[in-house]
Amino acid sequence: MPPLVVSDVFCLQSHVSRHEALSSLSKAGPAVSLEDERTLPYRAIVENSLDAVALIRQDSTTSFASASVTRVLGYRLEEFVGRSIFEFIHPDDLERSRKLFADALDSPGKPIVAEVRCRHRDGSWRLIEVVGVNRFDDPEVRALVANYRDVTHRKIAEEELKESREQLRNLSRHINAAREEERTRISREIHDELGQKLTVLKMSVSRLRQALPREPEALRSSASAILESIDGLLRTVRDLSTELRPVVLDHLGLVEAIKWQARQFESRTGIACGIRSRLDGVAVDPNRSTDLFRVVQEALTNVVRHARATRVQIQLLREAGDLLLEVSDNGQGIQQEDGSRQASLGLLGIRERIQALGGTVEISSTSGSGTRLRVRIPLVAKETGHEEDPDRR
Ligand SMILES: Nc1ncnc2c1ncn2[C@@H]1O[C@H](COP(=O)(O)OP(=O)(O)O)[C@@H](O)[C@H]1O
Ligand SMILES: [Mg+2]
Known part of the structure; x- marks a missing residue:
């Protein structure tokens, strides 16, 4: 197992005795110093930590939070610990959050993943991704363990990406339609304009050939050759126009x-x-x-x-x-x-x-x-x- 880096200092309000706290500390090694009775490392929690960790009691109050709560939501530990998590959740997400919390209480050990908007200390709403696991049965934890992180920027990036894909799709649709319109127009132009003019030309040359005297022979065969060329051109015009748009x-x-x-x-x-x-x-x-x-x-x-x-x-x-x-x-x-x-x-x-x-x-x-x-x-x-x-x- 890779060595654990305990970067967070935890604030523990209650439910772990001083003895348990000290024994936890000794297991975690010297990376964290015990500043007072309420501060200690809590290895079992950080092991699966994404960004920040909180321990939540059955009544939804926080008994414990990692110091990274300040980085994620701006609160100092003492402003966060001891309060109900629902105090921080957006009113529109409350009902869903309460239901998820109740589900978590009913299903020990089962990770429950959610995205909820939480109020930052600066008053803004942040989208928080949280993974909660009911560990009330675990004598070392006896809490709902919540690992959470701010995914606001990720969400915005996802939305922007989605939007830009949609724009590209619209652009491609537009280009296809415009190209098709252009092809139809050019095809018609070639067919009607060029085709008709060639047909008129062919008729004129044909009349000319008929009007030519029998001698010299060379004149009539030149006219015939011109007629053949015109026929060739007419075929090319037809093929070209069909190629563009049948x-x-x-x-x-x-x-x-x-x-x-x-x-x-x-x-x-x-x-x-x-x-x-x-x-x-x-x-x-x-x-x-x-x-x-x-x-x-x-x-x-x-x-x-x-x-x-x-x-x-x-x-x-x-x-x-x-x-x-x-x-x-x-x-x-x-x-x-x-x-x-x-x-x-x-x-x-x-x-x-x-x-x-x-x-x-x-x-x-x-x-x-x-x-x-x-x-x-x-x-x-x-x-x-x-x-x-x-x-x-
Ligand atoms: N009928 C097919 N038989 C075999 N390979 C095919 C067939 N259609 C497409 N492919 C393969 O899929 C690739 C992608 O096709 P496509 O997007 O039309 O690009 P392009 O024809 O310009 O290479 C082709 O390069 C070819 O390797
Ligand atoms: Mg192809």
Whole structure:
């Protein structure tokens, strides 16, 4: 056992005889000097001490307090010892404290942990964390032993941390929404403005080619080459605009957009992608659709990047008022020792999106037998009936 450092001097008002006090002192060694009859070390109590210690009688008065009461609550020992602990407790915490005290009296030996506001000598309220143990049965103690400390600053720090997390979450939500809006706008602009101008240009060149004389041949083939380039540009414009925001998501909804994405994925990567949807008939609002669609995109990107899979399965189901989205692959699973985890924002982004919808994300992965991403969000959407129609691709 490590040597005990008795840093506190205790004030003892009664209940331990001078003889007991002196024998306690001799056990504790010379670290504490006996200034008067009421001062002595009390090893049994300090052993589990957090910051400060008090002994409390059945009638709630303090028989004994460590000197650190002054550091924690500002009182001199003689201002604290002998008074009921309830005199120091905030009125709003009184009822709960009395109940806890009664519970402690009923359960010897059982530590009871609580946080209560106590009045500091300077008039302020401090949040005190206390661990009380009924030791009335212990002939060496015969009291309720309370170890306590000031956790006000910790609590404030916790609150601030919580608040700043909430702010970050709001910020991320805001950024996602703004990005989505921007993508939609740019996508539309590219599609409508560029696309239309190119189409007009194509028609003009086409007319020009028709109006060209048969000779020289070179002129007509130049016109044809220009037309081909314009067709190429039109394809690029369409792909670019779809990449930014698939029109199908806005026009045909989530399931069709995911099917479209799956086909794109298959043709681009050669990895088979199956879809099973039992959502038909459930209207998913545009915001949720966008989020779920982006989740699928990120999950599929991860499959290409990390999984070494040959097959992906996407499932959309409805389960007890929730919408369930599952993306599973038959790849190698998440590698534990992957050092890049901290910088990976994809899964974090998925969590943020889904949490913002009040949902949950589960990722399960077994080495060698694939990864499964499971997303569940509450479905507060209007129904149009027949939602149980299975739809397989
Ligand atoms: N389908 C998957 N198969 C295997 N590993 C995966 C899969 N999805 C994610 N991972 C692992 O989880 C990590 C975190 O993914 P993510 O947050 O999307 O970051 P990033 O893709 O940028 O690395 C990846 O680096 C990868 O190691
Ligand atoms: Mg990723």
